[in-house]
Amino acid sequence: MLLVELERFIEEDLGYNDVSCTVVPDCKVRAEVVSNEDGIVAGLAEATQVFEYFEVFATTDLAEGTAIKKDDIIFTLEGGARSILRAERLALNFLGRMSGIATLTRKYVGRANGVKIACTRKTTPGFRKFEKKAVIAGGGDPHRFNLSDTVLIKDNHIAVLGLEKALKSAKDAASFTQKIEVEVEDTDSAVRAAELGADIIMFDNMAADEIEKCIKRLDEKGLRQGLILEASGGISMENAGDYAKTGVDVISIGALTHSSLWLDISLRIKQ
Missing domain, CATH: 3.20.20.70 (Aldolase class I)
Known part of the structure; x- marks a missing residue:
């Protein structure tokens, strides 16, 4: 994903007056991105770019097209609480949308x-x-x-x-x-x-x-x-x-x- 694309998506999501993420202290936290159902994961590279943009350290053992089960951990995250909250929706949008397409495609295949x-x-x-x-x-x-x-x-x-x-x-x-x-x-x-x-x-x-x-x-x-x-x-x-x-x-x-x-x-x- 080009930086200009990423920044356009981020600008759309953050808007001009982000209060919700600033009400929490910007302390260091850990987080996990978890699947709530079985499927095929896609959008890992895009989600990683979103997290990196906000200086959130994201790691995963998965590859594009991997079959995942309910409760599987897709990413482990470390970073500022505000940064993780700001990255959350955009990263999950990529993962949810792309994984849904990959899952349906695999069923047809x-x-x-x-x-x-x-x-x-x-x-x-x-x-x-x-x-x-x-x-x-x-x-x-x-x-x-x-x-x-x-x-x-x-x-x-x-x-x-x-x-x-x-x-x-x-x-x-x-x-x-x-x-x-x-x-x-x-x-x-x-x-x-x-x-x-x-x-x-x-x-x-x-x-x-x-x-x-x-x-x-x-x-x-x-x-x-x-x-x-x-x-x-x-x-x-x-x-x-x-x-x-x-x-x-x-x-x-x-x-x-x-x-x-x-x-x-x-x-x-x-x-």
Whole structure:
């Protein structure tokens, strides 16, 4: 995390008239950051930076992506009482948010039978890199970080230009390093996108059995080789296993970042 980012987060949290932290004497204390539930820990580096900024000595034996149990100690802290109180909420926000994402990602990975689980760009503005880092900690793939990483031709592009023209325009404009992905909603569109040279085909909001039939058609036409196939939309914890059996290479799930619950984590001053 860049210092300017850290200071922006700290300024937002402290405000201009911090009375609550100044009512306690600035004596030296010990504290612990503890998990109140089982999960996958993420955000350790960010929390450490917050503590260090306030000159709180923080130690941990954990690594990003470690499975933790209820009552496990994530950090032991030593420092001024006021400094620990000022660092507390921001550090716990990073840990809670990122660990929640990592925990949900790991659950999906467990349902995917070896198929890659990826997130999307449905992220919190200003916090995307931390959310995608949390997905990685959970064993998932960050997908593209921004619009420059991969060319993705979606339904609205096709509505304006048509599939063939949209794909041709993308090929003409894209760098040789950029893959071109096409979003499809039926078998005919998938076959056509493959024939036109798409690198990745995303099956958008298609049922698992429809995707399976589509992949069979691509195989029959000799178009499957070299294609990356991605399923996205309508995928839940309950049906992720069904999608994993279709033959896709990737399952992308927006819920990893937009619907994950925070992991419950607390800070306790021990003195």
